[in-house]
Amino acid sequence: MGVFRHSAEKALRSTQDASLDVRAEMQREIDRLLLVNEAMWSLLSERLGLTEEALMARMQELDLQDGHLDGKLVKAPVQCPQCSRQNGRRHLTCLYCGADLPPVRP
Numbered sequence: 001m002g003v004f005r006h007s008a009e010k011a012l013r014s015t016q017d018a019s020l021d022v023r024a025e026m027q028r029e030i031d032r033l034l035l036v037n038e039a040m041w042s043l044l045s046e047r048l049g050l051t052e053e054a055l056m057a058r059m060q061e062l063d064l065q066d067g068h069l070d071g072k073l074v075k076a077p078v079q080c081p082q083c084s085r086q087n088g089r090r091h092l093t094c095l096y097c098g099a100d101l102p103p104v105r106p
């Protein structure tokens with residue numbers, strides 16, 4: 001019994017360690033993206049005189065491209081006209097039934 005419990009605890013610890021690694025890696029990536037973003041914005045505003053208002057307006061415009069003002073750029077999936085399942089926007093035909101999917105806006 002003790003052996004099984006020990007193995008289970010060991011597996012759990014290993015899973016938790018992996019989860020912490022993924023989280024740390026994601027945080028590093030987010031920090032790097034924030035830095036890239038800040039560098040790009042400082043260059044654009046400095047050299048082209050773009051304003052925060054113009055930036056906010058463009059953010060809203062892009063956010064609304066999928067019809068939802070939700071603070072995300074993620075575009076809505078495409079619904080299959082034949083089986084009603086959701087498909088990724090890059091697919092031309094339905095993954096589930098093979099029907100042609102309607103064209104999507106870029």
Ligand SMILES: [Zn+2]
Pocket residue numbers: 080081082083084085094095096097098099
């Ligand atoms: Zn389908």
